[in-house]
Amino acid sequence: MMRILLLLSACLFSTICRAQVKPATPPQRVNTFYLVDSISNKGLPVSVAIVRANLFITTEPDGIFAIPGDLTQMQDTIIFSAQNYQSIKMPLNLLSGRNVIKLTKIIAQKPAVATAFKNDTLLNDFERDDIAYYAGITTANERFDYKQIAQKLTLHKGGVSLKSARVMRLAFNWTDGMHPAKYRLRVYDTDPKTGGPGKDLCSELIEVSSAKDQRQNNINLKKYGITIPNKTFYIAVEWIRDNYNAADVSIYYKKENKIILYENYQPAIGLSPIQGSNLNIWVQTIKNEWKPYTYFMPFGTDLAIKATIEY
């Protein structure tokens, strides 16, 4: 089986070459790593971030990734994070001599759930044709380097079941459209300390595939048995930073009077056209920290993510 090794190198992340096929740069030492479950030793899809270099990718499901160069000389911090696993944060040079990194699963206790629901409610409704703005794209005003983006949703009471979610993304109805995308859907409880996303409420990976011209993804969540314990919770989109989603963005800078290309990843997530009184969008940084997303304030307070709950 042909494997695509994900190289965490500056050339892969920042160089967008438009020329025809040409020889690669001279080979250098490549350090290959295997990210596995600590018990089963099976590979895992893991988000790998190198903090100071501001680089991060998502590995393939086999958990293989590679870093070129002499690790002992690298002065940086690396963070491995995967859904329902304890994150690992360590100096990059400590990876020297290792090739297997084991991640420990968090055993979540499922709360008792009522099984018979009579009613459902749609949260964060809006008219999708009115969506004008999209998050997830680097612009002249801000580099978009976030791992996840989350929408806060508010209920009248806790203890309800999450039935489905609808996510609007940027796509067009091209006959030859070439913008398929995939991403992970995450569901979080509210962190009582920060008010942002907290404990993971879903123990399974929910990967969403969006066809090339599909603007709206309807995701049936009933089979995951997700219970919302409190009055607020979050639905988040986690970017999968791999070759499949890789795109780029052209930015014109007035000061330099030139256009610069940046690496970007699909999908771009719509903003709700309805302006709320509070900001309900949060983003997760490369250091796994959550913070409110103020870029579109004051007019962009909510993401174009709807949710249906049952109670």
Added chain:
Amino acid sequence: MTKYYLLPLLLLLPCLCFGQADFEGQVINKTTEMPILGVTVRSLKGKIATQTNERGYYSLSNDTPQPNDTLQYSYVGYKTLRLPVSAYQPKMFIALEPLTIQLNEVRIGNSKKETITLSSFSAYDVKNIISDIASKSTQMIARQTTVAKRFTAPKPDGLLMRVSLGRQDHPASPSYATKNSLTKFLLKVYKQNALTGAPGEVLLKKEISLTDNAMRIDIDVSKENIIIPGQNFFVAIEWLINPYNEIILMMSATKVDRVTRKGQQVYKDATNYWVDYQPFLVGYYREDNKPNSILYTSIDKKWVELTDYSTELALSATLIY
């Protein structure tokens, strides 16, 4: 056998395909081409109605469109106009004809003020944008953040009453660009620098906010009391590079997909985003094919004459003496 089942379905298809109908445009005075506020726009069969705003702009959505419907435009003092929806074109200008009422002229005082519009353009000029001009407009906006147009008044000391400009959706919208009717930009008026001929001292700086898709924008600046000291002056549009004005395009680009065992890079088509900023101005061909505008842009705080923009920028200034 199957064909007998298909026939009724095929007959029903036109009805099933008749989805939501959206109508939008601007209503103007046929004589003066000025927008008319408060015109009632009614879908006669759909039994829904709306009114035009101060730019003469209206937007009417009918969730249950009726076949052979008619749009009716009515306002006191104008002849009512009825337009079959089959003749409707997106964002068209509707020109209402004023009813002729003979009034005796009344003069107050002993002087009559003279109004002059410099570089005036018509609704026709704005509506009929030729595609290559549209792309030129886009290109200009993608590269520049201020564009100033030079005007020459017949005499000095005119009072600036109004600035009008043509505006469009991004030419790529809605095929592969987002659509957004919200925009803010700066309107500026400059004296001409006597030495360089370029824009000099700022006479006016005003933020303009638009919330609809009107193509012709008339900005009343009569209360700003701007007296143009000489004959030459500039009116400029400065783009605000902020999230509010963002328009995102999706195009395609070639990217490295993978590296083979032999070290060859293999490429693939991938998404290329482009971020543009509203508003998108309109350029049009003059009938005499001689654009009279002289345009400047500001790059690194220096004014540079735009020599490759061969069309007339739909930007006019109205003075009163």
